[in-house]
Amino acid sequence: MITTLYKLKNGIRAFRRWMIPAVNAKLHPKEFRPVLSYLFTEWKCNIDCHYCFQFDNKQNGMTLETAKKSIDWLKSKGCRVLALMGGEVLLRPGFILDVINYGVKQGFFVYLPTNGYLLTKDFIDKAGRAGVAAINLAVDCVTLKPGLPKALMSIEKQFRYLVKKQEEYGYVLFFNINITSKNLKDVKMLTEIARANGIGTDYHVNEPPQTDQPHYQHNREEALYIKEEQFEEFDELMDWLIDKNKQGYPMVNHPYHFEHMKKFVRGEYEPWKCVAGKNGCFIKMDGSLSPCFGLQSSDMDWGKIGNSNFDQEKLDEIKKECNKHCLSTCFYTSGKYYGSFPDMYRWIMKHTKLGRNI
Template structure:
């Protein structure tokens, strides 16, 4: 007997379709932000020693002002809005802010330390339309560097497993003074046991710059990669960015901060990212498509050793957009030297639908019909160029 789909399953597939449309639209046009981080609350209930993104005194941004900023981001065509801080769960009207994001059909996510989560609070996040939540856990037991520990948060994780209707990612960290690097492996294993997505990050300095991994940290990182089951995007990110960062090597890439990625501080100014506040520092209401297009190709001197993964991940979409075949080969390299690229099935399928033939041969009727149906499903419009490119 076929069981009726659950609310959680229905929302899971709805999220995947919205995410697919987001990726397809990001690949078709470069003239809008893919992701914006917006800060409703600089204050935090913790004081992690390595963090420079909080204070203990700031009042929350007014709800009316937050709704106005969300409207402005929607007009710019923003596809994902992440609420972070400080600690966003301290904002008294976070649910209303999330509902406002979803009212524009924008993907709504939050980054939280998790301390304030309860079953009732998680249910409210469900009702508000939250689609993704990330918690970064720094150690197994709290210490002088960080209180974001598995010991304190494990019950919160169990509540998320039981009650959450949204995607959940647990991020473990290495480097930057973390006393017990082996804790990152314990945290990853616990997150996998609960069925959550997992990532591992390299802690940056106060300029967002690289602090390379050493001996035991490197061994733990390699063990995590061998055990975890990364999502498609995380797997590609590991291949393109993270492996170099863990070895202290620079990455060659074009940073899209200020264009495809925006960071809006509590004062309503647009910055490159949380680690480069002050550039360009333009009020959101004055930010235009011309600013987006200018910053798309502006060289950022901090880029080679940057560890801000959100900006990296957005840039991956533009790499595919600008040079799809070469970028996909770099993101999913051959398993053996000289072998074929290791494309996952979904990448192979989308490549066969959207990418032009490598020999320049015009697609046949069946291919054109399949591409047309796929574009309609993703809400895209044809242009006179490849479906992955827009009219520049």
């Protein structure tokens, strides 16, 4: 009975926080109507993934005042899904709990990403009671590998407690997996572990940065991109994920995203519908805006909270180039599932597949 209610509540929440804003966005196609927006609260991180270009331990984080103003502005634009982002957001647990509390009170589906190392039972309980809607647990491998510190066995106690409490507190839980040259076999194992525990999965293919990142600490050769001699193994993994997707495994990704990844790792460009700057945006620590995660370090002026400047013609031109180097799971998925009402329905139903099998 508890599991049935959990699945039902997930579906209702997804309908209210995802589908209604998405429908409103379709009814106002010329307006900036974000369905999902990222709040980048922290550059700093407690671990060092060799593929990551988005952490810098010399920078301070977002203030609570900026976070609240951002949430208020997003609410005025019709947005109801708030994804926190870092760095590692749990470096300031008190701050992030304040943001979760405020976001939930303003009617948002608040999504919390973490590598899990800093999770405690006390924090999980407080975030759960506050009403956090989703917890994205970033894991790339089962056991530690060189350059890949996000190993499930390193955070097993935290993982077990998250699974134990998901139905009590009502949040959805999923693995966020970055596919690199060193974890192709682990991806399958993590997928099956997720399935066995009634949680979802979210896959990314390792990508180069869109802009120069002078704070990156490693040689580009260490960035763990898929190598030519791995293409066949990579294709087999993509086919396996497509098959599991069709079997009903709860995955964020649209099935064609995996097909597209095969071409992407080979450097073959295929245009895709990116809705960054239209149905989603990225709020930087000072309250200035970017269409997406990848362009946050560019020198282009996209406005700030309260005064966005997302020129769609300009964005369309930029995307012709940046899409060659990016396959964003967030905006690829958004482009696929916001395309039609049947697709929106499929997205909502994904939320009802989470939790234990009845």
